[in-house]
Amino acid sequence: MQDSTIPLGRTAAAVRELLRTLTRRIxxxxxxxxxxxxxxxxxxxxxxxxxxxxxxxxxxxxxxxxxxxxxxxxxxxxxxxxxxxxxxxxxxxxxxxxxxxxxxxxxxxxxxxxxxxxxxxxxxxxxxxxxxxxxxxxxxxxxxxxxxxxxxxxxxxxxxxxxxxxxxxxxVLPPLYLNESGSAVRDLAHALGALLQDMGAGLARRQLTSDAHAWLHQARNLDKRLTQAEEQVQQADESLRWNTRCVAHTRRKDMTYTDADAFQVLRGVSIQVRGIARTLTDSAHDDHADHHLGQQFLDRYAEALQLAAAAVQGFVQARPVADTANTSPRERLRRAIDGTLTWHHAMTDMIGQGRLTKPGAWHVYGSLMTDVERLLSDLDRGDVH
Known part of the structure; x- marks a missing residue:
């Protein structure tokens, strides 16, 4: 019997997309x-x-x-x-x-x-x-x-x-767009997390050269999702102005503000994700062999990207899921951030001590480390709800 090779994360994402499509049609x-x-x-x-x-x-x-x-x-x-x-x-x-x-x-x-x-x-x-x-x-x-x-x-x-x-x-039922706003923000977070996960898995399988251009293309396509999410968040915020339904449902206003705050965090994250994809692509196709990243670093960086993917997707998770022992989304986010920060400090020490191969690529190491550090910093500051 042959085991399925479909990643569980992608299956869950497909199920979520199907549910959202059915909901919109209803x-x-x-x-x-x-x-x-x-x-x-x-x-x-x-x-x-x-x-x-x-x-x-x-x-x-x-x-x-x-x-x-x-x-x-x-x-x-x-x-x-x-x-x-x-x-x-x-x-x-x-x-x-x-x-x-x-x-x-x-x-x-x-x-x-x-x-x-x-x-x-x-x-x-x-x-x-x-x-x-x-x-x-x-x-x-x-x-x-x-x-x-x-x-x-x-x-x-x-x-x-x-x-x-x-x-x-x-x-008479004044229009509100809170569900559309929340869905757009979650879709953006899942897209960012999926790209980080793909980059991490690709690095772990040592497919940097073959997959780098595809990652950069996906990162650039995130601009469309950013624009769509921003429009939905702005429309939801506007729909709350002078809306009589907000008198009875004041908590919804708070939810929309949370969507707006989350979007601002994810906008910053998208910049770092695009920077990571660009740096990996440039490094993979650099003609100077001594500028290529060492495999030891790439293996550890793959782990960091996968942790960052979990952190990004957990940032907008509404409720605990069954396979996490009822751990709250904030706790999972905190664990992902702490785990990646621990790796970050370890890698920084290794670079400082000269223990990594390919010393000519130190500037590439620094760029990738800085992008991950900023990504986590944005998530950490935005973790207020």
């Missing part, structure tokens, strides 16, 4: 249903409030505004977008009214609006300026026939729709 339809229900509530509420006093009983502008605001990604975004929408509406209608008074609904008025929109200055974005210009052009004829009526009604409709959209978004 949660996404539920999110769509919630958005649909909130949209219907906001639209009907706005129609009921605005229709009695809207010109011709047509509150379409108010309903459209409410639908946009209730579907904002966060409560904070709905408030910000509402303020921008109201300000843009007022600016465009005032511009239309002014040009109509001076030139009437003519081609000259359109040209003046376009010039003013272009020269509005850098304080407004291009999209805002174009929206102001487009709305002002559409409102030209209306403001010519009934200036004040067509100035006040759209503004009031926009205000009412924005208020309804914000209220529904804030009171």
């Amino acid at each position: 949660i996404k339809p539920a999110d769509h249903v919630v958005h649909g229900v909130k949209t219907v509530i906001a639209a009907l509420l706005t129609w009921a409030v605005v229709a009695p006093w809207a010109p011709g009983n047509q509150p379409y502008l108010a309903v459209a505004t409410a639908v946009l605001m209730v579907n904002a990604s966060t409560v904070y975004q709905s408030v910000r977008k509402s303020a921008q929408s109201v300000a843009t509406r007022i600016a465009s209608l005032v511009l239309a009214l002014a040009t109509t008074r001076l030139l009437g609904p003519t081609m000259g008025a359109v040209a003046v609006i376009a010039v003013i929109a272009v020269l509005a200055g850098p304080r407004r974005t291009t999209d805002d300026r174009l929206q102001v210009a487009a709305t002002a052009v559409i409102a030209l004829t209306a403001t010519a026939t009934d200036p004040m009526g067509h100035l006040l009604s759209p503004v009031l409709q926009t205000l009412t729709g924005a208020a309804a959209g914000i209220a529904v978004n804030a009171l």
